[in-house]
Amino acid sequence: MIIELTVNGRAVRRDVEPRALLVDFLREELSLTGTKIGCDTSQCGACTVLLDGHAVKSCNMLAVQAQGRRVVTVEGLRDLVPENVQQEGLHPLQAAFWNSHALQCGFCTPGMLMSACDLLSENPDPSDEEVRHGLEGNLCRCTGYEPIVFAVQQAGKTLREAGLSPLGTAREGVRE
C-alpha cells in the first residue's frame, strides 16, 4: 500500500507492506540506519524517533500508521535547530552527549537523544529525577546513566540560553 509522510523534513512516498514496522521502513527502505533495533520486546528504546514532535518506539509501530505524519530520526535532529545554535554541525543534545562522554558503545544514543529531545521540549530545565523518569523508556548498558543525565541538563541549559526548544521553536530564554 502507498504511504506518504515526511521524514526529516522531506516528503516521502513509498509502497509498503502493512506489516512493515516503522523501524524497518526507516532503516531498509530509506537507509536511515541511525535508528537502532536493540531488543524484541519494545523495552530498550534504541529505535526511538519523533512522530509529530514526540518520542515513540519505531519498532512498535507500523509504517502505515505513520501515513500523513512527520517523522524525525537522529539523522534529522540537528536540522531542527538553526545553524547558529548547532555546535560543529551537531544539535545541542548531540554536542552535550559528545562533550560529557554520555556514551560508551553508542548503541542506545540515537534513541536517548530522541527521547531527551521530547523531554526537553516538555520540560526545559529538568531535575536529575525528572531526567531519569523522562528517559525510563531507554536502556543503556554502559554508562550507568550519570553522564547521560548530566548531558541532557547541559543541553537544556544551552537551549534555554538560546531561547529555543529542542525542536527549534522559540521560547522564553530563562525560566524563573
Added chain:
Amino acid sequence: MTPEEFGYVRPSSLAEAVAALAQPGAKLLAGGQSLLPLMRLRFAAPKTLVDLQDVAELRGIEARGEEVRIGAFTSHVDVAAGAPWQALREAAEQTGDRQVRRLGTIGGAVSHADPAGDLPAALLALGARVELVGPEGRRSLAIDEFFVGPLMTAAQENEVLEAVFVPAEGKGSGSAYRKLRQEASGFALVGVAARLRLDGAGRCVAAGIGVTGVGFTPYRARATEELLVGTAVSDVEVEKALGAIVQDIDVASDAYASAEYRAEMCQLFGRQAIAAAKAQARS
C-alpha cells in the same frame, strides 16, 4: 520479528470502524503498544487491522452531566494531563514509559485487560463504566463486569469500546494510585487505587478500591470498601479494612513475587493510596 501478513484499513468514523470490524479475522488497532508486540511474536495473527487513529468520535475528554467521558482513543499522556481524579492521572502517568504513554490509549489498555494493567485499577476504584458499540447497537457495562479473565473481557469480538465514563469528582472526594513496579518491566507487582468521599465531619460516605497485579484480573476489593464506609478512616480502621483486600482472591505467585509477598504489599500500597486519597478529600 515481523508480524504475519495482514490487511490494513483506516476508517474515518465509528460506523465505518464497526463495519470493518465485522469482517472475519478483523481486529482493532489503537496505540499498538500491546497488540503489536503480540503480533511480532506471532502470538496473534489477525487477518485485517482496523486502525482507529482517524475516528474522531473516539477522542477527547469532556464533561457529560454527572459523568466525564473519556474517548477510547485518548492517549495515556492525555489522560495523565487532563483526566479527572488523581488516581486516574497517576495510573496513566505510571503506565509504561514516555514512548508507550504517547501511543498507548485508555481504550486499548482496558480492552487488552492485562491482569497487571494500571488504568484498570484506577477505573475500578472510580466505579467507571464503558460503552461498547457493535452491529446490534450500543450497550453500557460497569467496569467490574468487564474484566473476565487474563486478557479476556466481556466485549464481543465485533464490538468497539467507544468510551470510558467516570463519575464527576464531587465535593469531599479524593483518590490516588500507588504501584510497586517490577523493576525490569515496569509492570505492577501490586497496584492499588483508592477513592474516598468524606462528609463534613470527616466520615467516609463512599469508597472504591481497585487492585491490580494480584488476582486473575484487576478487581474491586468490595469487602475493604464496605469496611471503610462509615468510619473516620483512622489508621486502625484502615488496617482492619485492608485485612480484607485479598479476600476470596487467588493471589498470584510467580518468579518475581510470592503470593505472600504480594498480599503483604497490597496492605502497604493500599495504606499509602488510602492515606493520599484521604488527604485530598479533606483539603
